[in-house]
Amino acid sequence: MTKEEFETSDLADKGSLYTYIRRGANGQLISVPYHQQFAKEVDRVSRLPLMAVDLAKNEGLKKYLKLRAAAITSDDYQASDMAWLDMKTNQIDIVIGAIETYEDQLYGYKAAHEDYIIVKDMEWSESLPKYGAFLPDLQRGLRVPDEYITESLGTDTELDAYDVIYYAGDCNSSSKTIAINLPNDEEVQLAKGTRRLQLKNAMQAKFDKILIPIADMLVDDSQRQHITFDAFFSSTMFHEVAHGSGIKSTINGQGTVRMALKEYASALEEGKADMLGLYMIKQLHDRGELTADLMDYYVTFMTSIFRSVRFGASSAHGKANMIRFNFFNEHGAFEKNSETVKYRINRENFEKAMDQLSYMILKFQGDGNYDQVSKLVDIMARIRPNLQKYLNKLSDAGIPVNILFEQGIDVLSL
Ligand SMILES: [Zn+2]
Structure with missing residues (x-):
């Protein structure tokens, strides 16, 4: 892909932090969200914070770990970022x-x-x-x-x-x-x-x-x-x-x-x-x-x-x-x-x-x-x-x- 092709493309989320840019069936540029591109990996990774929830003693940390596991599998990090800033005592x-x-x-x-x-x-x-x-x-x-x-x-x-x-x-x-x-x-x-x-x-x-x-x-x-x-x-x-x-x-x-x-x-x-x-x-x-x-x-x-x-x-x-x-x-x-x-x-x-x-x-x-x-x-x-x-x-x-x-x-x- 040339820079020009990327820049003139009208893909809505091409600049997103969390998308892969790939070619579709007809050679056109398409975007694939990370959680689809890496479906197997993020599924595996997201189970680990959930396992840690059971071990964590701090309530703020428990909440964050749950939200973070969801973020990794959806590429929507905002709620977990907020929860991360809220926890102060862990x-x-x-x-x-x-x-x-x-x-x-x-x-x-x-x-x-x-x-x-x-x-x-x-x-x-x-x-x-x-x-x-x-x-x-x-x-x-x-x-x-x-x-x-x-x-x-x-x-x-x-x-x-x-x-x-x-x-x-x-x-x-x-x-x-x-x-x-x-x-x-x-x-x-x-x-x-x-x-x-x-x-x-x-x-x-x-x-x-x-x-x-x-x-x-x-x-x-x-x-x-x-x-x-x-x-x-x-x-x-x-x-x-x-x-x-x-x-x-x-x-x-x-x-x-x-x-x-x-x-x-x-x-x-x-x-x-x-x-x-x-x-x-x-x-x-x-x-x-x-x-x-x-x-x-x-x-x-x-x-x-x-x-x-x-x-x-x-x-x-x-x-x-x-x-x-x-x-x-x-x-x-x-x-x-x-x-x-x-x-x-x-x-x-x-x-x-x-x-x-x-x-x-x-x-x-x-x-x-x-x-x-x-x-x-x-x-x-x-x-x-x-x-x-x-x-x-x-x-x-x-x-x-x-x-x-x-x-x-x-x-x-x-
Ligand atoms: Zn720096």
Whole structure:
């Protein structure tokens, strides 16, 4: 199928997250709902949450599991998403279904199935500061025209910390997910907000096994002490918070940003979340709400770019980080020590670049100009020779791109 054929087709649900596009008997395009395309699989999968209902002690969890089983077999997730947000006191949680659209490399429309089994760290979650109240105010402080941030955002921003005990499907493919902000359904988001889940054992593993070795190799000795787990955890957390800011719809009647920007929407949205997350950190730091050295956040953030560009250009996160590296490079946000081939941040330029890149992304999302964004991605989402040199050093040293989980019933000794 060519893109043109898809675009000119009048199939009503072609853009749906939950349909397969196939050819019918006469060669014409038809859509097949996931629950029909995968009838055997979803039937099997949906029995498992129902079995878990009998084991669950928490009433909210029981209700959610029942609704989720029904959602998996009908592709109608809304009621189960609502029930998921309503449950607050359960310690065990199961995120399951067709959820994220990163796997759709053509347009980013189609969701892929995945499953996490997670255990909430009740104490850690309790200790996470409640920043929700600040969000509307922070959002107003953004240096973009008002129309680019007009939508009201839920202040009910739940932040919780979990340990993951099982990953399957989309979240377990390629770069392992370390934080999630769900549900994705905009209607549910407007009605009830979202929940941000920090998957701290997975985050810690990436920090220890990947980020620290990268820092040892690439960060100038004068700034090496600024790499901290706390900063890594915070920037991951505020990335998720930032997904809830900005706008979901274009400002000129082109519908949602996701539909207008098609296959570039995810990369831009991830870039936005990274930049606005960092912006929030700076703002909260200026207000005295965050007390660690601001340079901890900056240096850890910058080093994490080297980690994430390694996900490659087929990943939305990889692309977002390539754009950012090149943008920061052009704006002198970091300087290379030609003797040691390590880099250090130039704080003044770094902050300027941060502002300008945030501005650009928010504007591009609001304008929903597909051609403009495709040009940006073409030019900027690339690994140029200067970055490649750094990356070669990392792979020569055998620093892993990813972590793999040993998981399952045996590992848990169940
Ligand atoms: Zn994200």
